[in-house]
Amino acid sequence: MTSQRASFRTIRDELSRRIAERIWLPGTLIPGEEALAEEFGAARATVNRALQELARAGILERKRRAGTRVALHPVREARFVIPRIRQEIEGRGSEYQYRLLSAEETDAPEVICARLSLLSKSGMLHVRCLHLADRVPYQYEDRWINLNTVPDARRADFKSMGPNEWLVGHAPFSNAEFTFMAGAASADEASLLQVREGDPVFIGERITWMKGQPITLAHLVHPSSHRMVTHL
Amino acid sequence: MTSQRASFRTIRDELSRRIAERIWLPGTLIPGEEALAEEFGAARATVNRALQELARAGILERKRRAGTRVALHPVREARFVIPRIRQEIEGRGSEYQYRLLSAEETDAPEVICARLSLLSKSGMLHVRCLHLADRVPYQYEDRWINLNTVPDARRADFKSMGPNEWLVGHAPFSNAEFTFMAGAASADEASLLQVREGDPVFIGERITWMKGQPITLAHLVHPSSHRMVTHL
DNA sequence: GAGTGGTCTAGACCACTTA
């Protein structure tokens, strides 16, 4: 008997509580939708929504015919916002500045072609630029843009606007891969970021595709003071 | 007129296409649920589910009375799985090994207390250990556990099981903060990870709470060959 | 084959917000 009015939230939270307080242990088969609907005095669709949310959060595992179980190894996931560099800097109350270092159409080196699964190394635009926060180097960006996928990028002016800003407005992506790692600053990176060569740097690599066609590969280098933070 | 049978997936994908192909530009007010339901020959609840999924993905913004708009600045988010070190290593087909370095109840240094917003520095368990993949150092873990929140940890045996594995089974968390950064290996870290002192390392920091009470602070150090990858 | 979750419908009422 529940005094609460039926709502997918109250049902979701109550089930969540039973799992957190180990009333239902991991692996337990919990009652079916129909039974829960009766217990909570709600429609099955309402119970379904509560269960689906918990399943999406990874704390329940649902299978047709087999029923719903408390996940044995809850796959916890966290989210992080895909940073838009200007917003990221301005959002912290800092002044954003942008400096284009170079932009030229040139053949891509083997490494880049391989990373993007490209057969031809031609038709690539290589852009290098620097993003500053309060006049201090914040991120060095080394990017390759596939002109075969985004021919308009030839006419883009990257002097005043970073390639990322241009791309979000002109070439939406359907898939992306993000890689984060630590590395040692090369001589170039060191002088641009005002650190010493060999100093640790935080590197983000981003590859985006539109319907299987590679759009761009970005290599984003931060000084080691950089923090990537996310909450759950 | 749509030849597809009504389904929240087909509706969701069709709307997504209209946005991706810029038929509906950012900021556009799109038709209401009722209108879309009629267009697709579906019930409003079905349209609602499609719209809610797109809103959760950040490409639509919905407000009562105001209607649904294509997001101006789509806040793209990516997810990453919160790694369980053993699964992470075994999932790559490598052999997992664990080595406890030290575990002692001791006062926490100022830095740690501050990081956890702790008033008292006592009642802390300091655990250091090493995780190996195929006998190669993979992660060095330096962890503080708050015994005031998790008194059972005093009786835990961390000789055979890592503190993370123990904690997931005994102290679920309600909130967590993840930080990723690059750093230079200290002398200790360098010898344990078999790199040179000062070499870049990839550092993950994890703080977890249960209902506002800090549970643990983990400092996780990887050699610079480490990659953290996620897809969208 | 049968039971469970997945999805859809038609209708209803409510909550919020903006015109």
Add this chain to the structure above:
DNA sequence: AAGTGGTCTAGACCACTCG
């Protein structure tokens, strides 16, 4: 005040999978 999304219901059929 009214229109839009948010949620719920009761009922239905389907798809998948386990025994």
